[in-house]
Amino acid sequence: MTESQGGDTPASRAHEAEIALADPAYREAVVDLLGVLAYGEISAFERLAEDAKLAPTLEDKVAIARMAAGEIDRVEPLHRRIRELGGDPFVAMAPFRSALDLFHEHTAPSDWYEGLIKAYVGDGLADDFYREIAAYLDAGTRELVLSSLEESTHAAFVVDRVRAGIASDHRLGGRLALWGRRLMGEALIQAQRVAAEREALSALLAGGVDRPGLDLAALGRLFTRLTERHTERMSELGLDA
Template sequence: MTQGPSAEPGVIDLLGLLAYAELGSFFRLADDAGLAPSLRTKGELAGLAATEQSHYQAIHDRLVELGVDPEEAMAPFIAPLDAWHERTEPQSWLESLVKTYVGDGIAGDFYRKVAELADAETRALVEDVLAETGRAEFVAGQVRAALEEDPKLAGRLSLWARRLVGEALSQAQSVAVDRPELAGLLSRGSERDKSGSGLGDLAAVSRMFASLTEGHTARLAAMGLAD
């Protein structure tokens, strides 16, 4: 396919990354629904999975509009995202919920920050896809309820959440460095970047990732966990 006039390489990378992430979220939530302890919870998680699939379809359609093959756009991100999931394989249903809440939260912060530097249409699409549809509240509520029944779980789940953040930041930074067009979005407008040396890109990436942990404490508190 031929790329449309607004299909900047960095924007295509952002959409490809987000598309594959949303597709993965669909499968993870569907799996979680199957393991849920009650029919009500199964239904809630199944609905959240359906929402993720609709988000994936919206990004897929946008890539097609831009004249980009969605599979080609997602291809560079299959290996790094799959590797992250392999390194953070949950050992229980609760760990899976914490991973959904913490991992997707950090990833969402990353996508939003990159999208802020993209064109208006891409920015609006990313914001729409990442808009919370009750998932955060539901997942946090499930974790809090489990902690009320067994407070001893708090320590283990807090350590798990901390590990997830470290792995997510490490993998996201690796992706950004490996995809210079994506990193270029982060340093758009930077005076250093005008030299064309690429140093501005790396500096912007480092600054951005340092800011991604700001929401971590709030997420832990929402689940009843301590940092």
């Protein structure tokens, strides 16, 4: 995915970033992307802090609270980069608040398990999406984006708890499978809304001078990959996608 980005020495990277960021449209798109990522972390913090209240044990509560703290720790590097690019982090995040808030409002977990699935499946989907987008960025921005996605430590905890829950209550599996589909649907609706409203961000995927883009066929393959990964995650949880 990254072979089109050129050499990967510090010097070539700095040069590449300089060229890319000289393009105002690209720069605007990067600020947008960092803004939506940063607000995503903040709203993930809020959601996880809320889920922590539903934890059946203090051990579970601490595990979720640690995930929440991890989300907040990733905000500052994104804000710093937005400032370096001449932007204001809070202005950059503003356009994405309503889409992300609506996503969370429409998918408020009704119990502990729904919260766990949402943390795992929702974050997984978002991470996959940003990882795909990262391939279209200059190397410096790409590294920053990828470093904000290291969430794999949650996975074992969530898989363990959900599998144990399903083992002790078989009806739970059916309900959570439906819940996973709803999360996917809501995420696509809000993503589409953001794409329609934020031209600079969607143009990022279409490419530009010196940057490779994505044609319609490639966009189709991207969606196929996202859906496949979603299905894999659901089956890791012991659920039908």
